[in-house]
Structure formats: structure tokens, C-alpha cells
Amino acid sequence: MQHETTNPPMISVRGMSKLFGKFVALDRVDFDVSRGEKIVVLGPSGSGKSTLIRTLNQIEPHDSGMLTIDGKLINDKTDPIQLRCMVGMVFQNYNLFPHLSALENCILAPMRVKRMTRLEATTLARRYLDLVGIPDQADKYPIQLSGGQQQRVAIARALCMQPEVMLFDEPTAALDPEAIVGVVGIMDELSEQGITTVCVTHEMAFSRRIADRIIFMDQGKIVEITPPETFFTSPKTDRAQNFLNQMLRY
Amino acid sequence: MTSFFSRLPLMRRFRRVAALAVMLGAPIGAHGTTHAEQIPSFVHDGTLTVCTNPTLPPMTFVKGQDVSHPEGFDIDVAQALATRWQARLSVITMDFTGLFPSLSAQRCGLVMSGIIRTPAREKSFDAVSYQDTALVVVGRKGTPSLSSMDELSGKDVAVESGTSYVTRLGVVNDALVAAGKPPMIIQQYPTEEQVVQQVLIGRVFAFVSQDVELFYRMRQLRDKLHVLITPDIPDYRHFAIYIRQNAEDRTLLQNAISALDADGSLQTLRTKWSVTDQSTKNGPDEAAASGMFDWSAFFSALTSTAFLHGALITLSVALISHIIAITISVPIAIVLNSPQQSVLKIALEGYVSLFRAAPTLLQLLFIWNAVPQFFPIFREQWFTPFLATILALSINESAYQVEINRAALSAVDPGQELGASALGLSRRDIYWRVIFPQAFRIALPPTINEFINLLKITSLASVISLQELLAVTQIQVARTFAFTEYYAAALIYYLVMVFFFLFLQKRVERRFSWSDRKKVVSNAA
Numbered sequence: 203m204q205h206e207t208t209n210p211p212m213i214s215v216r217g218m219s220k221l222f223g224k225f226v227a228l229d230r231v232d233f234d235v236s237r238g239e240k241i242v243v244l245g246p247s248g249s250g251k252s253t254l255i256r257t258l259n260q261i262e263p264h265d266s267g268m269l270t271i272d273g274k275l276i277n278d279k280t281d282p283i284q285l286r287c288m289v290g291m292v293f294q295n296y297n298l299f300p301h302l303s304a305l306e307n308c309i310l311a312p313m314r315v316k317r318m319t320r321l322e323a324t325t326l327a328r329r330y331l332d333l334v335g336i337p338d339q340a341d342k343y344p345i346q347l348s349g350g351q352q353q354r355v356a357i358a359r360a361l362c363m364q365p366e367v368m369l370f371d372e373p374t375a376a377l378d379p380e381a382i383v384g385v386v387g388i389m390d391e392l393s394e395q396g397i398t399t400v401c402v403t404h405e406m407a408f409s410r411r412i413a414d415r416i417i418f419m420d421q422g423k424i425v426e427i428t429p430p431e432t433f434f435t436s437p438k439t440d441r442a443q444n445f446l447n448q449m450l451r452y
Numbered sequence: 453m454t455s456f457f458s459r460l461p462l463m464r465r466f467r468r469v470a471a472l473a474v475m476l477g478a479p480i481g482a483h484g485t486t487h488a489e490q491i492p493s494f495v496h497d498g499t500l501t502v503c504t505n506p507t508l509p510p511m512t513f514v515k516g517q518d519v520s521h522p523e524g525f526d527i528d529v530a531q532a533l534a535t536r537w538q539a540r541l542s543v544i545t546m547d548f549t550g551l552f553p554s555l556s557a558q559r560c561g562l563v564m565s566g567i568i569r570t571p572a573r574e575k576s577f578d579a580v581s582y583q584d585t586a587l588v589v590v591g592r593k594g595t596p597s598l599s600s601m602d603e604l605s606g607k608d609v610a611v612e613s614g615t616s617y618v619t620r621l622g623v624v625n626d627a628l629v630a631a632g633k634p635p636m637i638i639q640q641y642p643t644e645e646q647v648v649q650q651v652l653i654g655r656v657f658a659f660v661s662q663d664v665e666l667f668y669r670m671r672q673l674r675d676k677l678h679v680l681i682t683p684d685i686p687d688y689r690h691f692a693i694y695i696r697q698n699a700e701d702r703t704l705l706q707n708a709i710s711a712l713d714a715d716g717s718l719q720t721l722r723t724k725w726s727v728t729d730q731s732t733k734n735g736p737d738e739a740a741a742s743g744m745f746d747w748s749a750f751f752s753a754l755t756s757t758a759f760l761h762g763a764l765i766t767l768s769v770a771l772i773s774h775i776i777a778i779t780i781s782v783p784i785a786i787v788l789n790s791p792q793q794s795v796l797k798i799a800l801e802g803y804v805s806l807f808r809a810a811p812t813l814l815q816l817l818f819i820w821n822a823v824p825q826f827f828p829i830f831r832e833q834w835f836t837p838f839l840a841t842i843l844a845l846s847i848n849e850s851a852y853q854v855e856i857n858r859a860a861l862s863a864v865d866p867g868q869e870l871g872a873s874a875l876g877l878s879r880r881d882i883y884w885r886v887i888f889p890q891a892f893r894i895a896l897p898p899t900i901n902e903f904i905n906l907l908k909i910t911s912l913a914s915v916i917s918l919q920e921l922l923a924v925t926q927i928q929v930a931r932t933f934a935f936t937e938y939y940a941a942a943l944i945y946y947l948v949m950v951f952f953f954l955f956l957q958k959r960v961e962r963r964f965s966w967s968d969r970k971k972v973v974s975n976a977a
Contacts (some may be wrong), residue, residue, distance in 0.1 A: 261874055286876035297871030301889045301966050310885060311875035343966040356871075380493060 210273050212237045212367060213258060213326045218267030220253055227253040229330045229422040230267065235367075239398045242409040242430070245419035246445060251402040254419065255369045258400060259289040272366065288316060293414035294372040296356040298344040304331065304355045305340040308362045316363070323362070330358035334388050350381025357388060368392070370401040406449060410434055479680065487709070491537045492701040494561030494782075500534040500541050502527075503560035505548040506626035507643045507930035510725040511691070512670045514927045517758040519919045520545065525664075525725040526564040529582060529693075530715055536708050545927075546837075546917030547642060549614035552577070553821035558831045559944060562695045562705075566665065569692035570616045578702040581690035582709050582718065583727065587620070588666050589680045591658040592651055593744030596683040602627075606634040608649045608656035613640035617660045620688060645930040652676060662690075664727050671726075672933065680837070753941035756768045762924030763945045765838070769920065770907040773842050777849035778857075778899070786883075807851035813912050816844045820916035837918040849906055856902065860895035861887065894965045900957045904950050921945055 211234035220228040228250050235241050243251045256262035257269065260282050269276040276285060298307050300371035308327035312318045318326070331337050336347075344352055353373060360368060370389070374382040386408045393399060393412040403409060409416060410431060415434040416440075418425045426438050437443050490785075494500075504512045506522030515523050522545055534541040544560055551563045555577065568587075569579045573715050589598065598604065605628050611617040618640060622753055625635035639656055641647045648669055650656040658680055661669075670677050693709070695701055719726050722728055784800050807815070820840050824831035830840075872886040914923035925942040929935055 259874055261870055266851060282873070283876045283878060285873060291874040293867065293871060293874075295867055297865075297867040297874075299868065299871070299886055299890075301893075301964075311877055314878070314881045314885065315876045345968075359875070 209237060211270075212239070212272060213400070214268075214270045216268040218257065218264045218269055220250075220257060220262060220264050226422050228257065228264070231258055231424050233417060233427055235398060235400060238396045238398055239414045240393050240412050241415055241417055243400065243402045243412040243417045243419060244404075244409065244433075244445070245425075246448075248421075249419040250422040251356060251419055252371050253422075254417075255291075255371055255400050255402055259286050259291055259382065261291070270386040281318070283315060287363055288365055289367045289369060290360035290363055291371065292353070292356050292360050292373050294375045296349075296352045296376075298352055298356055298359070300344050303341050303343055304336070304347065304358075307344070307355055308359045308440060311359070314427060324424070326364075327358065327362050330361045331355070332359045333361070333391070336382070343364075348381065349377050350384050353377060353381070353385050357385075357392075360390075365407070367395075367398045367400070370399065370403065372402050372404070375407055401448050404449070406434070418445070420445075489536060490704055491539070492561070492695075492704040493698060494695055495534075495537050495539045496561070498539050500530065500537060500539040500562070501544060501560040501691065502530045502541065503544050503546060503551050503554045503563045505551060506927055507548075508544050508566040508665055509672075509931065510727060511664060511776070514931055517756050519762070519924050519927045521759055524889075525583070525721055525727050526566060528560075528714070528721045528724070529718065530564050532712055532721070533705075533708055534704040536711070544917055545615075545919070547915045548612060549642070550817075550821070550917060551614075553817070555694060557821050557824040558696070558828075559824070562693050564693050566662065566691055567694060568616045568662070568688055569690040570687055572619060572620070573616070573692075573694065576697070577694045578697050578699075578705075579692035580692050580702065580705045581692045583664070583691040583722075584689060585662045585664050585691050586682050587617070587660065587685055587688045588663050588682050589658050589660055590651065590666055590677050591680045592654070593676055593678045594680060595658070595680060597679075601681065601683050602631070602633065604636045604658065606728050607636055607658065608639060609636045610639045610641060610650040610656040610659040612647050612661075613642055614914075616688070621660060629701075643926050643930060645926075645933060648673075648677075649933070649935060660854065662691075665765065665771055667726065667728075681862040723891055736790060745940075746934060746937050750940055752962065753938050754933070754944060755926065758924050758928060759921070759941055759945060762919060762921035763949065765919060766910045766921040766945075767949055768906060769838065769841050769845065769910045769913065769918070770903065773845035773849055774853075774903050774906055776842070776846035777853045779851040780846070781853035781857050784854045787863055788854065789861050791857055804851045804854050807848050808855075810848075812844070812848050812909055813915065814911055815848050816841065816916055819844045837913065837916050840916055841913040841918050841920075845906060852902055855901070856895050856898045857891070859898075860891040863894045864890045890907065893961075893967060896957065896960060900953060903953060907949060907953075908946065936973050 213235040215231055215233050217230045217232060218228060219230055220241070221224065231254065243254060245251050257264045258271070260276060260280070263278060271288065273287065274280070275362055279387075298304075299310070302310065305324065305327055306317060308330065309318075309320065309323035312323040312326060313320060328337065328340065331340055334357050336351055336354050336358075339347060339351055339355070344355070347355065348438070370427070374385050377385060382405070389401070390412060406447070407419060413430045415427055416430050417427050418433065418439075420441050424435070425441050426439065432438075433442065434446065504522060504526060506512045506514050506519070506524070508524075510524050512522050512524040512526040514521070520543075522543060530543070531541050536633055545556070548565065551565055551567075552573075554560055567573075568585070569581050573579060589604070590600070602623050604609060604624070609621060611621065620637065621636060621638055625638075628635045639650065641650065644661070644665065647659045647661070651659050652673070661801060662783060663682070666677070666679065693705060709718075715775055762856050784804070787797055787800055788804070790797070819830075820837070824835075829835070868886050868890065872882040877885065910918070910920050911922035913920055914926070925938050929938045932938070
């Protein structure tokens with residue numbers, strides 16, 4: 203991937219920290235993500251991966267340090283709604299709205315936030331439900347869908363806001379192996395569309411296939427940032443090596 | 453819409469105030485010409501307000517369907533006084549126990565409700581006698597007469613609660629105990645007709661009442677009752693009108709009563725209401741119901757405007773109070789569920805605990821009788837029993853509803869809020885589009901439960917003179933003695949109202965099919 207100096211990074215993080223009480227969840231983290239770049243965040247559980255990507259759309263506001271998205275400084279004075287229109291997110295547990303059908307889940311935010319008409323929002327939603335491969339499930343309630351189908355709806359719902367950045371927080375962790383294949387397939391497809399992506403996952407093969415760079419975290423710190431081929435074959439740190447050993451054992 | 457609301461006492465009171473405003477211009481001329489008498493200070497704005505408990509025929513009772521218009525000897529005497537003072541008469545009806553607190557709270561100028569003049573009451577209020585009377589002990593026909601009150605030793609005796617008979621019987625009991633005999637067992641009931649009924653059904657040996665009321669009951673019940681003894685008790689010989697202590701007012705009232713006595717007005721009224729007529733003939737128009745269930749009495753109660761009016765008040769008080777309670781309770785529940793500590797949160801916790809702990813009846817009495825002593829604005833005309841009940845019940849119910857809402861809001865997965873805010877939805881949309889619809893499903897069954905409870909709790913408001921369904925029933929029973937038929941009619945009204953809301957709950961729950969996999973599948977198929 204190109205790292206042109208003329209093109210400002212999509213995401214820029216400098217010395218960012220986040221505390222939960224006395225627990226340091228993020229400890230002075232620095233990194234940049236270029237426009238269109240795909241980042242996979244790896245690390246043992248409790249290492250701060252989820253906290254990191256949740257600060258990027260400010261559903262967990264950071265305590266100190268600097269965050270800019272698309273050149274705009276993000277702090278507690280930023281309108282979170284504008285930010286979230288630009289940064290979409292998919293959760294481990296889908297977080298679909300159970301009282302709304304798949305289609306209604308997708309059109310709610312475009313209608314309420316972007317003030318689209320129902321017709322515009324529905325057309326858009328059908329396109330993305332089609333993209334994630336479940337055009338025929340549009341009128342079903344989440345409870346009627348399998349886990350894999352629910353996560354596809356959640357991805358379509360986030361894409362309906364047409365964000366410039368997509369955040370994935372362990373999107374396949376709650377799925378059975380068969381469903382994982384489907385969801386990973388969709389993410390592969392998305393990665394080809396050039397959308398900037400930050401993904402927390404344990405899917406090693408997927409990471410290796412799509413990531414431009416791997417961020418490896420431990421105890422709230424970024425331990426290394428490397429291209430996947432380097433990370434998976436010859437990681438720079440012992441901690442990364444230990445992590446890989448453990449992951450490959452299981 | 454209009455016709456429905458015009459039935460409510462609030463609206464009626466407004467109309468009354470409006471009519472009063474029209475009249476205010478008029479009396480000025482009349483004032484100038486007559487100006488015969490000085491007017492007591494308890495007559496305000498040309499209105500004499502009287503508090504009464506209309507369950508004591510022939511002194512004060514409801515003859516017709518409109519329970520807010522009692523009739524009787526007392527009411528006619530009050531009317532004669534009002535006429536003398538060139539004032540309008542306004543009558544407020546309530547439970548007996550509410551009469552004196554209402555007088556203290558300045559809700560009425562005077563209390564007239566067939567009340568005995570006693571030294572104990574005169575410590576707190578001024579009294580003017582207007583009718584001679586005697587205390588009587590009454591049993592069922594066939595019970596042998598008594599030669600002394602001591603013979604009541606160990607027997608069950610019924611009296612109306614809040615009356616002076618209770619204290620008087622206490623004195624008799626003290627004497628019995630001192631003489632080494634078992635005391636009477638005193639049962640207290642809130643209305644006179646219930647006292648009589650205890651004797652008729654044989655639960656108690658005798659009841660204690662006044663001769664005047666007894667004569668009326670005996671005519672009504674033909675010859676089912678029998679005077680056991682008329683003890684001579686010096687303190688218990690007069691009915692009195694009670695006012696707040698004021699020597700000048702007392703003199704003016706005494707003069708007015710003396711004048712009414714001198715010109716024969718009182719005697720005319722005594723004859724009209726058969727106050728001193730001991731014969732068992734010339735009974736009231738409606739004889740008491742016989743032992744069997746009287747279907748026509750039941751159906752006439754069921755279709756009467758009095759019952760319909762009572763039921764509408766019950767329903768509107770419950771609905772309005774609950775809507776206000778829910779509106780207050782949702783924001784409180786949200787604040788209480790938030791993790792941050794704040795002064796507001798501690799204050800709201802105090803509010804919820806206080807109103808969950810305090811008995812509803814006490815809250816009603818407090819708002820109606822105690823609050824006006826500190827804030828005079830609450831004894832003005834606009835503050836009707838209807839408004840007072842809604843105020844008390846909304847506050848009380850909001851405290852319970854907060855707990856339901858808290859539970860329902862906590863039951864919604866926190867991931868829902870996270871997911872919604874990640875989509876850029878505003879706080880408002882997160883609550884209205886995502887959290888509330890899910891919390892609503894969880895809160896609905898307990899909320900309907902609360903509503904049904906509230907519908908029934910409105911009956912407590914009869915103590916502050918709200919003419920809701922049960923108060924109407926009691927007043928009508930006092931007139932007719934048709935206990936079974938009228939209770940049954942009231943029951944039908946309650947059942948119809950409750951079943952309607954249960955039906956509504958089922959209908960609404962059917963829309964929550966999204967929460968049940970099996971139902972969704974079967975609906976789709």
C-alpha cells in the first residue's frame with residue numbers, strides 16, 4: 203500500500219490513553235491509518251483491543267492524547283453523531299434491534315440521522331442486504347435469523363450509513379465455524395471495495411489475507427505494528443511470538 | 453368529549469365558580485336594602501359552605517341519584533341560614549371522619565351532619581344546638597328491653613366510627629370494668645347503614661344511634677328494630693352546628709338559629725322531615741329490600757346515572773393519575789439507573805422511598821386536610837377532591853412505577869444502547885426508537901397490574917369526599933338498605949372496567965411477536 207505524505211492519514215492517534223478507574227486500558231498509544239488501509243488488531247484478551255477501536259468512534263471517549271479522523275480533531279467537544287456517520291461499527295454480539303425486522307434495522311439510522319426518505323433508505327438497505335447475501339431475509343426479525351445471518355444484517359446496517367471507516371470488534375467470535383466462513387467472505391469482499399477498516403479478530407488466516415498491517419497489543423500498549431507477512435513469520439518481539447505460538451497451538 | 457368531561461366534578465366546580473362570578477354583581481343592591489343581619493366571617497364571597505356526611509337520614513342523606521346533592525333536615529336548616537345571610541349554599545359531602553379535619557382546613561364554614569354536641573368537641577370548635585335528641589340503644593325485634601346500660605356487659609355493640617358514641621361507650625365500659633364486669637365489645641363502621649346492618653344480620657347484639665335517625669330507620673325497616681334502652685345522658689341531648697372557634701361568629705349563628713326557632717321555621721322543617729315522628733307509618737318512599745336478591749333494585753342501580761357517574765370518576769381518576777405517574781416515573785427511572793452518583797439521584801431515591809413507604813390513604817388525607825393549613829391556596833374552590841385525589845395518586849403511583857420502569861430499562865441489553873449510538877442515533881432516538889419499545893414490552897404486564905390496583909385504590913378517596921364508585925354505592929345503600937344488590941352492581945362496574953384493560957393488554961402483547969421465536973414462525977407460516 204502507498205503511504206503518500208501528501209495524503210493525510212484517515213485516522214491518526216497520538217499518545218492516547220484510556221482509564222477505567224485505576225485500570226489503564228490504553229497506555230499512550232500511537233498509530234496512523236491511511237485512507238483505504240486495512241488494519242487488524244491482534245493481542246491476548248484484556249490487552250485493550252476492543253477499547254482501542256471503541257475510542258475511534260468515541261463510544262468510549264479517550265482520557266488523554268490526540269485523535270484525528272479525516273484531519274478533524276476529535277475530543278469531548280466533537281459532535282459524536284457526525285463522527286459516527288463517518289465511522290461504522292460491527293459488534294461481536296451483533297447488537298441488532300430485536301423489535302425491528304432486518305430491513306427496519308438497516309433503515310432506522312439513515313432515516314433518523316441522515317434524514318433519508320423511507321424509500322431512499324429502503325433502496326439502499328436492500329442493496330446492502332443483497333451485498334451481504336441475505337436479500338430474502340429482509341422482513342424477518344433478528345430472533346428468526348441464525349447467528350451468521352444476524353451478523354450479516356449488522357454489517358449491512360453499518361454500511362447503510364455509508365461510512366468511510368469500518369470498525370469490526372471480533373465480528374466472528376460468537377459464530378460457529380460454518381458461519382465464520384460466510385462472514386469472513388463478506389469482509390473479504392468489503393476489503394476489495396477500498397473502505398478503511400480496523401478489525402479486532404482472532405481469525406489468523408483472514409488477518410493474513412486482508413491486513414495491510416497488523417497492530418499487536420498487550421497490556422494496553424501497542425507492542426508492534428508490522429505487515430502481516432513479517433508478523434506471522436518473524437515477529438519482532440517475544441510477546442508477539444508467544445501469542446502466535448499459543449494461537450497456533452489451538 | 454365535552455359531555456364526558458362535564459360529568460367530572462372539576463368541570464362542574466368550574467361552572468359553579470363561573471355562575472358565582474355572574475351572581476357577584478347582583479347582591480350589592482339587595483345588600484343595601486335588607487341589611488338586617490351581620491354576616492358571620494365563615495360566609496365567604498356570598499357562599500355558605502357546609503360539610504356533611506349524607507348517610508344519616510333524615511338529617512342528611514341522598515334521596516335521588518345525584519350524590520352531590522344531599523337533602524334532609526340539616527340541609528334545609530343550612531339553606532335557611534344561607535338565605536338569612538343572603539348567601540348561596542354550597543354543600544360538600546364526605547366521610548364522617550373527614551368532617552372536622554375539613555372544618556379545620558377551612559374547606560367549609562360549618563359542619564352539619566346530625567352531630568351531637570359534646571364538651572370534648574367544644575374544646576376545639578364552637579357549637580350551636582339546633583335540635584333536641586336522645587341516645588338510643590337498638591336491637592333486633594324480639595330482643596328483650598334493658599333496664600340499665602350495665603346489661604350490655606360482654607355484648608357486641610356497633611357504632612359509627614368518628615362519632616361521639618365511641619367515647620360515650622368508652623365511659624360505660626370503664627364503669628363496667630371498674631365494677632369487675634366484662635366490657636362491651638365495640639365494633640366501629642364508617643357509615644350509619646353499616647352499623648344498622650350489623651344488627652339486622654345478627655353480627656352484633658345492638659347498635660347505638662340517635663332517636664331521630666332511628667325513627668327514620670324504623671319506618672324504613674318496618675318493624676325489624678326495637679329500642680332496647682334510652683339512657684339519660686346529660687351531655688348527649690342536642691344536635692349542634694360546628695364552626696371554627698370565633699366568639700362573634702358563634703353569637704351570630706346562635707342569633708340566627710334562635711330567630712329560625714322563634715318564627716316557626718325549624719318546626720316546619722321538623723314536620724317536613726318527620727324528625728320527631730315516632731310512628732312506624734309514613735315510611736320513606738322506598739322500603740328496604742327484603743331478604744331475597746331484588747333483581748329490579750340491582751338493574752336500576754346498574755343503569756342509574758349515579759353509578760355511571762361514580763364509575764366515570766373512578767375511571768378518569770385512575771387513568772389521569774396513572775398517565776401522570778408514568779410520565780414522571782420514566783425520567784426518574786433513567787436517572788436512578790445511571791451509574792453516576794449525584795445530589796439529584798439521592799433526592800429522587802428519597803422521593804421514591806418516601807412515597808412507596810407512606811400509606812396511600814395517609815397521603816390522601818395529608819394532601820386534603822393538612823397541606824391547606826400551610827398553603828391557603830389549596831383550600832380554594834379550584835382545588836376539588838378530584839384534583840386532590842389525582843395529585844395524591846399520581847405522586848404515590850409514580851413511586852411504584854419508577855421501580856417497574858427501572859427493572860424494565862435494566863432488562864434491555866446494554867449492547868442495544870451501544871449499537872444505537874455507534875449508528876449515530878441521538879440520545880432521544882436511542883431512547884424512543886430502541887430502548888423504550890423493548891422496555892415497554894417488559895413493563896406492560898406489571899404496569900397493567902398497577903393500573904388495576906389504582907382503579908380499586910380510588911375508592912379510598914371517598915374519605916376526602918370524592919364521589920367515586922364505592923362512595924356512590926355506600927350513599928345509595930344508606931338510602932335503600934339494598935346492600936347485596938348495590939354491592940353487586942358496583943362489582944359489575946369494577947369487573948367490566950378491569951376486564952376491558954386486561955383485554956387491551958392481550959391485544960397489545962400480540963404485537964410483541966418479535967420477542968417470541970415460536971410465535972413469529974407460526975405467524976409467518
